[in-house]
Amino acid sequence: MHCKDIQDLITAEVDGELAADPRRGLQDHLRECGTCRSEFELEQSTKSFLKRHLKHIDTPRPLRDQITSQLAIHISPDTRPPNWFGSMIRQRSPRPALAFGSSLGLILILLTLAPPGSRHSHSQPDDANIIHQTFNNFDRVLNGGLTPEVASDDFNVVQSYLAKHVNFPVNLPRNKRYTLVGGACTRYNNEPVANVVFRQNRKFIYVYEVNFRCVEHGRNLNLPPRALDQLRATGWYFENPLPECTLAVWIVDSTVCCAVGDIPQDRMLAFLKEPQ
Amino acid sequence: MILPIFPLSIQSKTRSKHEEFQREAVPHMDVLYNYALRMTSNPDDANDLVQETFMKAYRFWDKYEKGTNIRAWLFRIMKNSYINRYRKETKEPETVDYNDIQNFYNSIRYESTDPNDLQEKIFGGLLEDDVARALESLPEEFRTVVILCDIEGLSYEEIAEFVDCPIGTVRSRLHRGRQMLRAKLYDYAKKRGYVTHD
Numbered sequence: 001m002h003c004k005d006i007q008d009l010i011t012a013e014v015d016g017e018l019a020a021d022p023r024r025g026l027q028d029h030l031r032e033c034g035t036c037r038s039e040f041e042l043e044q045s046t047k048s049f050l051k052r053h054l055k056h057i058d059t060p061r062p063l064r065d066q067i068t069s070q071l072a073i074h075i076s077p078d079t080r081p082p083n084w085f086g087s088m089i090r091q092r093s094p095r096p097a098l099a100f101g102s103s104l105g106l107i108l109i110l111l112t113l114a115p116p117g118s119r120h121s122h123s124q125p126d127d128a129n130i131i132h133q134t135f136n137n138f139d140r141v142l143n144g145g146l147t148p149e150v151a152s153d154d155f156n157v158v159q160s161y162l163a164k165h166v167n168f169p170v171n172l173p174r175n176k177r178y179t180l181v182g183g184a185c186t187r188y189n190n191e192p193v194a195n196v197v198f199r200q201n202r203k204f205i206y207v208y209e210v211n212f213r214c215v216e217h218g219r220n221l222n223l224p225p226r227a228l229d230q231l232r233a234t235g236w237y238f239e240n241p242l243p244e245c246t247l248a249v250w251i252v253d254s255t256v257c258c259a260v261g262d263i264p265q266d267r268m269l270a271f272l273k274e275p276q
Numbered sequence: 277m278i279l280p281i282f283p284l285s286i287q288s289k290t291r292s293k294h295e296e297f298q299r300e301a302v303p304h305m306d307v308l309y310n311y312a313l314r315m316t317s318n319p320d321d322a323n324d325l326v327q328e329t330f331m332k333a334y335r336f337w338d339k340y341e342k343g344t345n346i347r348a349w350l351f352r353i354m355k356n357s358y359i360n361r362y363r364k365e366t367k368e369p370e371t372v373d374y375n376d377i378q379n380f381y382n383s384i385r386y387e388s389t390d391p392n393d394l395q396e397k398i399f400g401g402l403l404e405d406d407v408a409r410a411l412e413s414l415p416e417e418f419r420t421v422v423i424l425c426d427i428e429g430l431s432y433e434e435i436a437e438f439v440d441c442p443i444g445t446v447r448s449r450l451h452r453g454r455q456m457l458r459a460k461l462y463d464y465a466k467k468r469g470y471v472t473h474d
């Protein structure tokens with residue numbers, strides 16, 4: 001065998017891929033040829049050096065979990081644009097949904113007609129006040145303008161999805177009377193916003209969450225001074241544009257959360273405080 | 277329990293697809309993660325790449341031919357994602373610096389017979405970071421086979437299927453890849469003063 005034919009055999013032998021026959025030929029040659037022997041030793045020591053210094057690394061647990069959750073989300077093959085209460089509309093006769101829609105319409109009309117100077121207004125154009133945004137987004141949730149990106153009642157699934165898109169810890173109130181519907185991430189003035197929706201039968205609670213840092217400085221987002229004052233004093237802030245409609249603001253760690261639902265204040269409080 | 281958006285449209289077919297995917301594709305995450313990590317040299321990019329690969333694989337699961345090599349199929353999806361993400365513009369074909377290799381051969385003496393001794397002589401004292409950096413510097417096609425063979429321990433046959441080329445090509449790329457790495461490592465070791473100039 002000539003040295004120029006040997007190289008392939010050397011590499012294959014180093015990788016344990018050489019059959020018995022050619023191996024004998026290789027060994028015979030290596031005994032006689034110092035150059036090829038060195039070549040063999042070099043390649044072998046390079047491989048074992050690489051093996052020792054470039055270790056196989058197991059997939060990190062969080063990545064594994066995230067992929068599992070994402071697969072769970074993708075279980076729905078439906079390609080129609082999702083909305084928050086599709087399952088309700090499709091499972092029930094359309095009547096409750098329509099009735100629900102019209103009662104909501106009534107609320108909206110009432111709110112729109114509310115006198116100026118009232119503490120919020122749905123007709124208010126988009127501004128940086130997160131209370132206005134919460135009301136507006138609640139409307140968008142109900143009329144399909146804001147669609148869920150993740151639809152699941154599994155807290156981990158929704159949490160891990162949202163956590164990937166926002167710069168603050170997402171806070172999901174856990175209350176066994178309410179089912180988590182899903183979440184979506186949006187942006188306002190470049191600040192990431194987590195949107196979460198819960199429901200109990202036909203009652204929805206929408207939660208708006210942003211990093212408190214950007215509210216504190218009032219640059220990209222803000223809270224009215226009276227809300228900030230009350231938050232600092234009591235940890236809570238409530239608004240009731242109607243007896244049957246409650247907005248609540250509270251802070252967990254660095255996250256400011258703003259929830260709105262067409263429920264009275266005591267039920268909103270129960271939703272937020274009652275442990276699972 | 278997962279509450280899907282449209283429960284009525286979820287049929288047992290979807291559920292069995294999901295189970296099948298979990299059973300067949302998900303166990304290969306480690307090989308893909310390691311390849312992604314070594315190709316991107318960045319855990320965040322590796323995370324994204326692995327996620328993208330599995331989501332694509334799930335979406336196109338019906339395109340996977342049952343009974344064929346699932347790892348190779350996943351690997352090709354990842355390779356495409358990698359190319360789309362990190363090689364947006366078509367580069368010039370990779371060139372190899374043969375001077376590096378030549379220098380190495382000129383400066384090393386073949387007198388040692390113990391491979392461990394030889395390692396010490398050539399790469400003595402090099403850190404893991406140096407080795408990772410040397411691997412990063414390899415042209416993609418060489419880096420790929422070295423990762424799959426020397427880190428992941430795949431057979432020539434499987435690597436050939438992964439990269440879609442003949443076994444002979446895999447073997448010669450491995451040989452060349454290791455040559456280049458050796459030259460790089462020797463260079464680093466020299467710069468760090470671990471080995472003395474001949």
